[in-house]
Amino acid sequence: MSDPKRLLEAGGNASELERELLAREITTLPSEKLEQAVWQRVLVALPPIGPGSPGGGNGAGGDGGLSGTGAAGGSTGGAAAGGASAAAASTGAGGVLVGAAKASGLGVAKALAIGVFAGTVAVTGAAELSERVAPGVTVPADRRESAAEPVLEPPAPRLRSAAAAAPSLPAPTLPASRRSFARSDEAIVPPAQPGSASARFEMPTSDLASRTRAERLALERARQALRGGDPGTALTLVEGASQTGSVLAQEREVLAIEALSAAGRSAEARTRARSFMSRFPGSPHQNHVVQFAR
């Protein structure tokens, strides 16, 4: 017995309103500020990091010598550290922050990470951290007026094809009479147009963080397309998002393999799966990918 069709799939037997609500929900994103802030907190609470670590920011630096086997500190410790450094940062005591970090056994890199986090928290409330308006989304004027969150993001990647609604995944645009459904602080990733060769991202900036975000958004759209039974669009999006040395290389490859397999291109999926297994021998995806390599 197979799974039933999903409500958002073609023939999924969902009402128009159900589809709108679900489509909006699956395309809601967290804010980038929250993602950065949580990363800083995670970094602070991880086991000691060697002097070569990037110490936070976009995390794009070299290997910090993270052991991966030490006990994690837990959220309470991290939150406490963040709070303490927020207080230090608010008084402008950057030197004190590093000094205190040294005295308490924290590395300087982690202390700097705390400082970055403190700076983030100092200007950001918890609610403000939660959700964001995604790049490339046209926000109705009435929502723009009510949006309280200041624009703090760098130039964002733009989606080339966001206008048309996909049959299997309707765009979460709401008629004027229903705009009250949409909260002003939600973020939306427009679905891909099935079969659209132009469904790929423009990269308006060379900034690594922006490129990573753009790639991730593309991969999420590809996943949506694959879920909606459109492996061709998924593959186009995956290939369009390809970047050399990307931190999302494994995710991209897994998605490409799944899309190739779903498209009936088994030989290509097999070749790519074998390549993946040799490229990423310690990947947590290994046992998932191996099924495609046989």
Place this chain on the structure above:
Amino acid sequence: MSLDDFRAFYEAHFHFAWRVLRRLGARDDELPDLLQEVFLVAHRKLPEFEGRGRVTTWLFSICHNVFRSARRRRREQPLAEDATSETIAAGRAREDVLSARELLLGLPEEQRIVFLLFELEGLSGDEIAEALSIPVGTVRSRLRLARESFRSALETVTREPTGAGYRNV
């Protein structure tokens, strides 16, 4: 695992963890702590991850356990947004209620979890069965009930007197 590798893992799965936690019922002000804990646990356990299933099902289990632990610690705290008809009757603004998430939060947890994993995250019945350690038949029966509950909750909202404009949807 190097910091680069873990950063890549974080980048790849942060959105998933955020979606799962908020759909489980985490409040906005809880999310930073819960997300931090999820990724610390994931970092600690990643070396033990044997890859028998998908990373997402494994990470979902961590999210679920972290959320439940937080709920046990703060048992007096209600779920993020109580989207029951009683709340609506108490005069909440309709625009705050009518979202899939709000409707989902009114479902029993076991139905909500199956619904969010199947309908919103695209996991298969087998994958959900593995993540929850239940038979796939149970997944499907919970999904059927969840859909009924979801539709019933939506109908309740759209039948409210102030929702007259939405009746014919």
